[in-house]
Amino acid sequence: MHPPLSELLATAHVVSLPLAVKFRGIWSREIMLFQGLEGWTEFSPFVEYNDDEAVHWLRAAIEFGWQPLPKLHRDEIKVNATVPAVAPDQVAEVLSHFDGCRTAKVKVGEPGQLLSEDVERVREVRRILGPEGRIRVDANAAWNVDEAEHAFHALAEFDLEYVEQPCASLEELAELRERTHYMDVLIAADESIRKAEDPRAVAQAVAADVLVLKAQPLGGISKIVELSEEVTLPIVLSSALESSVGIAMGLYAAAAVKVLDYDCGLGTASLLAGDVTEAPMVAQGGSIAVQRPAVSEDLLERFAASSDTTAWWLERLERCYNLL
Numbered sequence: 001m002h003p004p005l006s007e008l009l010a011t012a013h014v015v016s017l018p019l020a021v022k023f024r025g026i027w028s029r030e031i032m033l034f035q036g037l038e039g040w041t042e043f044s045p046f047v048e049y050n051d052d053e054a055v056h057w058l059r060a061a062i063e064f065g066w067q068p069l070p071k072l073h074r075d076e077i078k079v080n081a082t083v084p085a086v087a088p089d090q091v092a093e094v095l096s097h098f099d100g101c102r103t104a105k106v107k108v109g110e111p112g113q114l115l116s117e118d119v120e121r122v123r124e125v126r127r128i129l130g131p132e133g134r135i136r137v138d139a140n141a142a143w144n145v146d147e148a149e150h151a152f153h154a155l156a157e158f159d160l161e162y163v164e165q166p167c168a169s170l171e172e173l174a175e176l177r178e179r180t181h182y183m184d185v186l187i188a189a190d191e192s193i194r195k196a197e198d199p200r201a202v203a204q205a206v207a208a209d210v211l212v213l214k215a216q217p218l219g220g221i222s223k224i225v226e227l228s229e230e231v232t233l234p235i236v237l238s239s240a241l242e243s244s245v246g247i248a249m250g251l252y253a254a255a256a257v258k259v260l261d262y263d264c265g266l267g268t269a270s271l272l273a274g275d276v277t278e279a280p281m282v283a284q285g286g287s288i289a290v291q292r293p294a295v296s297e298d299l300l301e302r303f304a305a306s307s308d309t310t311a312w313w314l315e316r317l318e319r320c321y322n323l324l
């Protein structure tokens with residue numbers, strides 16, 4: 001049973017949080033928050049997502065706000081630094097916001113940039129992390145199979161942990177995986193997994209070695225736990241560039257799965273220049289403690305979205321609620 005819509009509306013806030021650095025082509029993140037019986041929760045599908053996708057995010061938000069948490073297996077989560085498609089001379093400053101992280105995920109294949117720029121960015125990350133550091137890259141499906149194969153060779157010297165979503169389709173990923181298997185670079189699927197049935201399809205197509213799971217798009221913590229028990233591939237929990245409230249949902253999901261071998265992409269509150277809590281959920285010594293942040297009314301006010309934006313989110317909420 002879901003709480004009535006009026007209960008969501010009673011505490012709904014829409015904020016527009018500034019980013020410290022451009023990420024995914026945006027400089028601010030629009031987010032809706034509610035205070036449920038269990039605590040604050042977040043509903044933040046990206047603005048371009050349609051209602052059929054966004055309804056999964058709402059299910060996740062309601063579960064985190066109104067349902068008790070499942071059994072937890074750890075109380076802190078190791079996270080990776082996330083390095084947007086910045087110039088090499090900005091890499092050190094970005095990494096300085098991820099205290100103690102031994103792993104970095106570097107964005108590559110940014111529209112309008114050259115492969116040589118990716119290579120120089122990754123080179124700088126390797127220089128700073130040293131040989132012990134773990135580096136993964138994320139192409140967000142930017143390459144076709146030939147381009148991806150070329151990029152694998154160009155980046156081979158940096159000893160990558162994995163390449164996230166090098167190509168768009170499962171067929172391309174499977175072909176790339178076959179072509180590059182001998183190089184020992186793992187492939188992770190992210191955009192290929194937006195629905196609960198997708199991880200099975202990825203495994204069946206032998207298209208990836210690692211699965212990137214995000215709590216909101218997949219429908220919440222219990223869905224993540226269910227999926228993690230069904231799939232045989234290793235998983236990485238990652239954020240959807242949320243406020244500290246959404247990050248907490250991801251942290252609890254990461255704490256609730258039995259096996260977690262990789263550092264998680266849940267350090268992204270460090271990419272925000274403003275958050276809804278005075279104590280953002282950011283890495284300390286490479287990890288984040290699994291807990292809910294204390295939300296500040298002052299900060300909700302300071303970052304409140306415009307009345308037009310708020311009205312748009314309230315309509316979106318109502319449409320999605322009716323799809324539950």
Ligand SMILES: O=C(O)CCC(=O)C1=CC=C[C@@H](O)[C@@H]1C(=O)O
Pocket residue numbers: 024080081082105138140190238239240241264265266267268
């Ligand atoms: O995995 C991480 O290190 C951080 C999360 C992250 O990279 C993303 C969050 C939100 C939207 C995505 O474009 C992006 C990703 O592609 O994984």
Ligand SMILES: [Mg+2]
Pocket residue numbers: 138140164165190191212
């Ligand atoms: Mg990704």
